[in-house]
Amino acid sequence: METGEKKGLSIILFSGDLDKAMAAFTIACAAAGDGYSVYIFFTFWGISLLRKERGEGRGVLEKMFKLLLPVGPEKTGLSKFNFYGLGGALMRLLIRKRGTQSLQDLIKMAMERKINFIACRASMKILGLxxxxxxxxxxxxxxxxxxxxxxxxxxxxxxxx
Amino acid sequence: METGEKKGLSIILFSGDLDKAMAAFTIACAAAGDGYSVYIFFTFWGISLLRKERGEGRGVLEKMFKLLLPVGPEKTGLSKFNFYGLGGALMRLLIRKRGTQSLQDLIKMAMERKINFIACRASMKILGLxxxxxxxxxxxxxxxxxxxxxxxxxxxxxxxx
Amino acid sequence: METGEKKGLSIILFSGDLDKAMAAFTIACAAAGDGYSVYIFFTFWGISLLRKERGEGRGVLEKMFKLLLPVGPEKTGLSKFNFYGLGGALMRLLIRKRGTQSLQDLIKMAMERKINFIACRASMKILGLxxxxxxxxxxxxxxxxxxxxxxxxxxxxxxxx
Structure with a gap:
């Protein structure tokens, strides 16, 4: 890092997968803890992590997509070996057994560390959120x-x- | 951005998926519109977006791969919830209904904005393109x-x- | 590149897929060959590339995950069109036919070129490695x-x- 240059980290979180989101938030929280200005841009599937409720869909198509898209960090699966949700459930179990931080813990920590969340307008429009x-x-x-x-x-x- | 440093954006587009390609081209076009020099390196599956025809395969193996690999942006699927093409079709419908730009529109805009396209030689060799x-x-x-x-x-x- | 700034490349290799790992090692080896200091951080699935043996699992859950997780570069699949291993096998055949470097060759070259490998502690803990x-x-x-x-x-x- 050159002197005088501000420490900053910008992440585009395109993926809404449990494993990738955990990687993103782990790096983001470490950076914020080290004095970095951190920005996470939630786009496409990544936005599902910010959903607090399913919401209403306008039209059949939108209803279908909003139903498919997970709501919040508890419902996401793995990017590999997901086996229709089983992999995600196993991973959550492993994380709890190990005493490592869950995705919810990491998101909470990101908020405590004042990490900036930006929700992509175009993705929200397409997905009807x-x-x-x-x-x-x-x-x-x-x-x-x-x-x-x-x-x-x-x-x-x-x-x- | 420090003064004197040229504004540049380099993207490796490894994925040929509709959703990821849309994200890549959206950022690339915005950057080009803002005066950035933009380079997109199409590698592996990303090269399928540049294909204008299926072409001939040499040998059974190459024929199979060239058949599996989509030809152009109209044929790509989603990285998640693709359901053998259904997800991609639904996404295209949603995009059209919303009046948002399609992947083809974005690629056309990228060309109009003089974005540099680089096709990875090694990937083309492996895939027989x-x-x-x-x-x-x-x-x-x-x-x-x-x-x-x-x-x-x-x-x-x-x-x- | 500005004068005085050291040439460096840092890659987080989250994916353990054959195609993505090949892309990562190709760039890493080219950079090392050009005098860059290169660091590869193996996290999550990426760590499977560094496994030399399956190892013992503690408890049913860990045993399952260690069994699912590939051991070394010969066992990885493709991120797309894997078809339960078939795509990976075809890709390996294509690479051999073309005389292009295999993933094992690239990893060996990375070691010869003194690329730094970092294994993510948290991921190893979660996966029980x-x-x-x-x-x-x-x-x-x-x-x-x-x-x-x-x-x-x-x-x-x-x-x-």
């Missing part, structure tokens, strides 16, 4: 690709997860 | 890992998608 | 998110694969 269906958090704001570029260009580290 | 099977575009050139490193090192933002 | 079950390599060390951040902040290029 409304702001009131997302978790309440004062550092959660809507944004778009331009918002990401602005934050990413000012960050030392950028990751697409 | 030939240059004449790819879409015509004067900023589409072949390249390798060294080409990527050179462009990425000169870019402010690098993403693997 | 022990250090003695990993391949012997003097530049393989355990690490965590803080280790990654430190190396990534000093690197010109960072990728999550």
């Amino acid at each position: 409304r702001s009131e269906e997302l978790i309440p958090y004062d550092l959660l704001t809507p944004g778009d690709a331009e918002t990401f570029l602005q934050k990413a260009a000012a960050s030392r580290i950028q990751l697409f997860i | 030939r240059s004449e099977e790819l879409i015509p575009y004067d900023l589409l050139t072949p390249g390798d890992a060294e080409t990527f490193l050179q462009k990425a090192a000169a870019s402010r933002i690098q993403l693997f998608i | 022990r250090s003695e079950e990993l391949i012997p390599y003097d530049l393989l060390t355990p690490g965590d998110a803080e280790t990654f951040l430190q190396k990534a902040a000093a690197s010109r290029i960072q990728l999550f694969i």
Whole structure:
């Protein structure tokens, strides 16, 4: 890191999978703990992690998608070996047995460490999600690709997860 | 962004999935619109987005792979919930209903904004693809890992998608 | 690249898939060959590439996961079109026919080029893997998110694969 350059981390969280989200939040929380300004851009499947309720769908198509899309971190599966939810359940069990932090713990810690959450406007439009269906958090704001570029260009580290 | 540093974005597009490709092109087009020099390195499955025709396969093995690999952006599926193409079709319908840009629109815009396309030579060799099977575009050139490193090192933002 | 800044590449290898691992090692080896300091952080499924033996599992749950998780680069599948291992086998055949480097060749080259391997401690704990079950390599060390951040902040290029 060069002197004078602000420590920043910008993550695009495209995936809503348990394992990938855990990786993203682990890095994000470590960075915030080390004084980094951290921005997580939730896009596409990643937005499902921010959903607090299923919400209403307009039309059959939207209803179907909103039904398929998980609601919150407890419902996500693994990116591999998911076996229709079994892999995710096993992973959660393993995590609890090991005493390691769960995804919910990590998200809570991210909020305590004032990590900025940005919800991608275009993805919300396509998936038919409304702001009131997302978790309440004062550092959660809507944004778009331009918002990401602005934050990413000012960050030392950028990751697409 | 520090003064004097050129605005650059280098994306490795490894995935050929509809959702991931849309994310990549959305960021790329926004960056190009904001004056960034943008490079997209199409590797592995990502190259399928550049195919304009199926082409001939040499030998049974290559024929099989070229048959499995989608041809162009209209044929790609989703990285999740694809259900043998159904998810991709639903997503396309949702995008059309919303009036949001399709992947084809985004690729066209990328070309209009003079985004550089680099087709990974090693991937083309492994998959048995030939240059004449790819879409015509004067900023589409072949390249390798060294080409990527050179462009990425000169870019402010690098993403693997 | 600005003068005075050290050439560095930091990769988080989250995926253990054949295709993604090949992409990661191809870039890593090219960078090392060009004088970059290269760090690969093996996390989650990526750690399976470093396993030299299956090892013992403590309890039914851990045994199951250790059985599901591939051992070494010869056993990994593709991220797409894997068809229960068939896609991976076909890809390996294609690579051999083309005379292109296999994943094993690339990993060997990475070691010859002194690329640093870091095994994520948290992932090893969750999956129940022990250090003695990993391949012997003097530049393989355990690490965590803080280790990654430190190396990534000093690197010109960072990728999550």
